[in-house]
Amino acid sequence: MSRTLDDLENQSIYILREAFHKFERLAMLWSIGKDSTVLLWLARKAFFGHVPFPLVHVDTTYKIPSMIEYRDQLVRDWKLELIVGRNEEVLASGRTFPQGRATRVECCGTLKKDALKQVLDKHQFTGVIVGVRRDEEPTRAKERYFSPRDAHMEWNVTDQPPELWNQFKTDFPPGSHIRIHPLLHWTELDIWEYIGRENIPVIPLYFANEQGQRYRSLGCAMCTAPIQSRARTVRDIIEELRQTKTPERAGRAQDQESEDAFEKLRRDGYM
Amino acid sequence: MNSSDQLRIVIVGHVDHGKSTLVGRLFADTGSLPEGRLEQLQASARRRGMPFEWASLTDALQSERDQNVTIDTTQIWFATRKRRYVIIDAPGHEEFIKNMVTGAAQAEAALLLIDAHEGIQENSRRHGYLLHLLGIRQLVVVVNKMDLEGHAQARFDQIQTEYQRFLQSLGLQAQRFIPISAREGDNIARRSSAMPWYGGPTVLDCLDQFQAGAPLVDKPLRFPIQDVYRFDKRRILAGRIESGTLKVGDKLLFTPSNKVSTVKSIERWNAPARPDATAGESIGITLDRQIFVERGQIASLEPSPPYELTRFNARVFWMGRQPLRLGAQYKLKLATQELDCEVEHIQRVIDASTLEEASRTGAGGESVTVSASEPTPGSSPTPHPKSHSQSDAASPPASLVRRHEVGELTLRTKTPLAFDVAEDLPATGRFVLVDGYDVAGGGVVIADSYPRRTSDPAHKSANIFWNEGKVTSAQREARNGHPGCVVWLTGLSGSGKSTIAAELERALFNRGQHAYVLDGDNVRHGLCSDLGFSPKDRKENIRRLGEVARLFADAGTISITAFISPYRSDRDLARSIAPEGRFVEVYLNAPLEVCEQRDPKGLYAKARAGEIKEFTGISAPYEAPLRPELVLHTHQFTVEECVAQILEKLREMHVERELARLAEHPSGPTTP
Numbered sequence: 001m002s003r004t005l006d007d008l009e010n011q012s013i014y015i016l017r018e019a020f021h022k023f024e025r026l027a028m029l030w031s032i033g034k035d036s037t038v039l040l041w042l043a044r045k046a047f048f049g050h051v052p053f054p055l056v057h058v059d060t061t062y063k064i065p066s067m068i069e070y071r072d073q074l075v076r077d078w079k080l081e082l083i084v085g086r087n088e089e090v091l092a093s094g095r096t097f098p099q100g101r102a103t104r105v106e107c108c109g110t111l112k113k114d115a116l117k118q119v120l121d122k123h124q125f126t127g128v129i130v131g132v133r134r135d136e137e138p139t140r141a142k143e144r145y146f147s148p149r150d151a152h153m154e155w156n157v158t159d160q161p162p163e164l165w166n167q168f169k170t171d172f173p174p175g176s177h178i179r180i181h182p183l184l185h186w187t188e189l190d191i192w193e194y195i196g197r198e199n200i201p202v203i204p205l206y207f208a209n210e211q212g213q214r215y216r217s218l219g220c221a222m223c224t225a226p227i228q229s230r231a232r233t234v235r236d237i238i239e240e241l242r243q244t245k246t247p248e249r250a251g252r253a254q255d256q257e258s259e260d261a262f263e264k265l266r267r268d269g270y271m
Numbered sequence: 272m273n274s275s276d277q278l279r280i281v282i283v284g285h286v287d288h289g290k291s292t293l294v295g296r297l298f299a300d301t302g303s304l305p306e307g308r309l310e311q312l313q314a315s316a317r318r319r320g321m322p323f324e325w326a327s328l329t330d331a332l333q334s335e336r337d338q339n340v341t342i343d344t345t346q347i348w349f350a351t352r353k354r355r356y357v358i359i360d361a362p363g364h365e366e367f368i369k370n371m372v373t374g375a376a377q378a379e380a381a382l383l384l385i386d387a388h389e390g391i392q393e394n395s396r397r398h399g400y401l402l403h404l405l406g407i408r409q410l411v412v413v414v415n416k417m418d419l420e421g422h423a424q425a426r427f428d429q430i431q432t433e434y435q436r437f438l439q440s441l442g443l444q445a446q447r448f449i450p451i452s453a454r455e456g457d458n459i460a461r462r463s464s465a466m467p468w469y470g471g472p473t474v475l476d477c478l479d480q481f482q483a484g485a486p487l488v489d490k491p492l493r494f495p496i497q498d499v500y501r502f503d504k505r506r507i508l509a510g511r512i513e514s515g516t517l518k519v520g521d522k523l524l525f526t527p528s529n530k531v532s533t534v535k536s537i538e539r540w541n542a543p544a545r546p547d548a549t550a551g552e553s554i555g556i557t558l559d560r561q562i563f564v565e566r567g568q569i570a571s572l573e574p575s576p577p578y579e580l581t582r583f584n585a586r587v588f589w590m591g592r593q594p595l596r597l598g599a600q601y602k603l604k605l606a607t608q609e610l611d612c613e614v615e616h617i618q619r620v621i622d623a624s625t626l627e628e629a630s631r632t633g634a635g636g637e638s639v640t641v642s643a644s645e646p647t648p649g650s651s652p653t654p655h656p657k658s659h660s661q662s663d664a665a666s667p668p669a670s671l672v673r674r675h676e677v678g679e680l681t682l683r684t685k686t687p688l689a690f691d692v693a694e695d696l697p698a699t700g701r702f703v704l705v706d707g708y709d710v711a712g713g714g715v716v717i718a719d720s721y722p723r724r725t726s727d728p729a730h731k732s733a734n735i736f737w738n739e740g741k742v743t744s745a746q747r748e749a750r751n752g753h754p755g756c757v758v759w760l761t762g763l764s765g766s767g768k769s770t771i772a773a774e775l776e777r778a779l780f781n782r783g784q785h786a787y788v789l790d791g792d793n794v795r796h797g798l799c800s801d802l803g804f805s806p807k808d809r810k811e812n813i814r815r816l817g818e819v820a821r822l823f824a825d826a827g828t829i830s831i832t833a834f835i836s837p838y839r840s841d842r843d844l845a846r847s848i849a850p851e852g853r854f855v856e857v858y859l860n861a862p863l864e865v866c867e868q869r870d871p872k873g874l875y876a877k878a879r880a881g882e883i884k885e886f887t888g889i890s891a892p893y894e895a896p897l898r899p900e901l902v903l904h905t906h907q908f909t910v911e912e913c914v915a916q917i918l919e920k921l922r923e924m925h926v927e928r929e930l931a932r933l934a935e936h937p938s939g940p941t942t943p
Contacts, residue, residue: 049540
């Protein structure tokens with residue numbers, strides 16, 4: 001058994017338990033992707049088979065359809081409490097990408113970021129567990145485990161709190177909330193090794209299909225491109241990742257719109 | 272490469288000394304850059320009309336690239352043939368020190384960069400000191416930009432000598448100094464042909480030589496309780512083992528409650544069942560006997576429990592917007608405990624970049640003004656009188672610690688705190704202080720002669736028991752007409768301890784009470800004849816006397832001790848040994864000048880002449896009691912008046928009824 005996976009797991013469990021102790025109004029974001037599903041698995045580890053807080057799925061309605069089927073299956077199997085958040089107003093008005101002449105980044109802003117804010121406001125969550133990782137993307141590399149967002153959900157990235165020795169920021173003014181990032185120290189490769197070790201069910205879109213394509217990162221259908229791959233098993237994916245030099249989110253179009261597109265989204269409250 | 276082996280390394284140093292460039296270089300030279308990333312960054316530099324900088328690899332924020340300065344710490348992964356590394360890039364700008372500390376606190380080893388051209392700068396030293404404070408002991412110093420100095424060995428040697436001297440003053444040693452040029456790639460992955468005079472390892476070689484931090488399996492068990500869950504009809508105590516090993520059947524001691532229970536099961540989910548768990552594991556346990564346990568308590572094994580006290584000394588690095596103030600209250604978070612604490616005393620304020628005591632002669636005047644004009648809430652009117660009598664005259668004691676300074680403090684908590692000394696057990700020896708909503712200080716508990724208290728004598732060891740005889744203390748008390756107790760006289764030499772002790776003994780004896788004086792000088796003839804006057808020997812001297820006084824008290828006697836006992840912690844130890852509520856600390860408070868004038872044994876004269884070393888009040892400190900049962904200003908009262916006050920105190924306390932009755936109907940032997 002790998003020492004690193006154990007270390008990673010122990011640290012994530014510790015963080016999840018801190019979050020659960022500190023926040024009465026706590027939720028976990030679940031994007032149905034591999035990372036937040038590993039996070040969900042870790043929550044069951046931390047709480048001995050239970051998930052003692054609701055999951056929030058921010059549904060843009062443009063997700064790949066099999067993602068929703070897989071989501072509802074796990075909700076039943078694992079007896080999860082699921083809250084689905086949608087920006088109904090924008091969806092009704094049709095101001096989305098590409099038909100509604102919204103740019104990709106604007107579309108992410110309304111359908112994901114604003115929809116998230118609506119859910120947080122409605123349920124008055126003060127702690128939100130999110131499965132971002134440092135190696136995904138350079139601004140996430142600068143994140144804290146416990147990362148404050150102000151009342152407008154903004155991330156003050158140039159003045160982040162110190163974080164020493166697993167003592168996290170758990171005191172914050174009313175109106176703001178804390179994002180909790182228990183997977184921050186994991187890499188994409190770690191995630192797959194752990195999925196393999198624990199035999200975690202992940203959505204089949206990650207595995208190569210008959211056409212020799214698979215998704216490495218999942219998002220909305222029109223902004224997410226599959227990669228050429230012959231990896232049909234977890235073991236194949238691990239092998240493929242050891243060789244590749246292509247970044248994980250290369251298939252996520254909204255990141256590539258401009259140099260700081262993603263940083264701007266995140267400063268405004270994106271995951 | 273073995274993926275199970277991973278090391279976390281922080282790169283620190285003064286601003287613009289080339290940290291981010293070194294990171295970029297390490298990535299490029301080990302082939303760790305993602306495809307197209309280099310081209311992307313180069314294109315971006317062209318668009319901005321700026322020369323390409325390796326730093327843009329980690330300076331992900333727009334504001335970082337705009338200003339060409341690293342603002343926040345970042346972490347990226349790369350691998351050598353030996354293992355995987357997490358590289359933590361820390362900002363070098365003074366303004367972003369809290370981000371540097373955040374990065375460094377997670378590292379197992381450090382690379383510290385010094386610019387060969389600029390030489391050692393403020394943050395070169397400050398970062399070195401902070402690494403030391405954070406407990407990082409593996410350090411390689413990299414002298415960068417050697418190309419700007421013509422690759423000259425003389426310049427490298429000069430910086431090495433100077434920085435080594437600085438590290439030595441911290442008690443630190445760098446594993447190695449390496450001359451490099453991060454921009455050119457000299458001595459990073461490859462040996463440089465430009466510096467043939469350097470025959471040592473490259474930066475990559477050094478990384479591979481660092482040791483991965485081993486979990487503290489062989490240390491005493493510390494299992495801080497994180498939470499208590501009720502799942503599936505079981506009561507599970509959840510937490511992470513910070514050190515040691517825990518097994519089913521272990522008899523756990525919970526501090527501070529001092530309750531004991533046995534481990535019934537170790538709980539994990541979707542993991543192979545094992546009857547034990549070791550340091551680093553996040554687990555749950557159930558107990559065979561339900562006792563009240565809550566978050567914050569630390570489970571340990573006898574005979575090595577954590578300290579459990581309300582007062583300890585610490586070194587604190589301050590990052591708060593507002594200075595740390597004497598007397599102010601902060602929230603203290605140590606392991607999973609959270610409690611309010613007060614800054615009781617500031618011993619020293621250190622400038623982390625010079626290691627000098629922050630000058631408080633000019634600044635001190637200012638700090639005194641500040642504290643005088645706005646008294647801080649909770650500041651106790653109790654001064655810290657005599658313990659710093661020597662320094663008091665020279666300069667006022669520090670009353671605040673500013674941002675980026677390090678303070679050596681005494682902190683006092685409202686309720687007992689379970690802790691260890693950071694050097695021994697880091698996870699339960701370090702803490703943060705929270706000011707308002709913000710984590711404002713990081714601290715380590717420093718070693719001191721803290722009294723150690725165990726749960727109760729029966730649990731101290733499996734093989735040592737306190738034998739209860741057939742005569743109980745209640746029976747002794749009934750026969751004697753009073754309970755035993757300890758009257759502990761403390762004060763400077765010449766403050767009147769022996770005189771008052773002798774008079775008090777006679778007064779009690781005349782009232783038919785059982786009393787006996789343990790005299791400081793007398794015990795040094797026999798019981799403590801092997802001890803000198805060093806702090807360590809003084810401590811042991813007091814410990815023995817405390818034990819003897821306790822035995823006398825247990826036997827039903829009012830034991831009166833007359834020792835200088837200058838250290839607070841020693842007296843606290845004696846108090847903790849004595850039967851609960853049967854310790855009367857009497858502080859004989861006479862000014863040093865009066866004591867020196869009295870000088871009954873001619874000792875002050877000898878101390879002044881330098882013939883006696885470590886003489887309390889002259890060349891060794893006296894720490895005045897903070898909450899004694901009684902203070903006697905012996906220069907203002909006669910011996911009889913002093914004795915009367917002690918008798919009054921005893922009456923007020925636990926022997927009141929008996930003394931009062933005896934005073935009315937004296938029946939014992941009378942004065943001859």
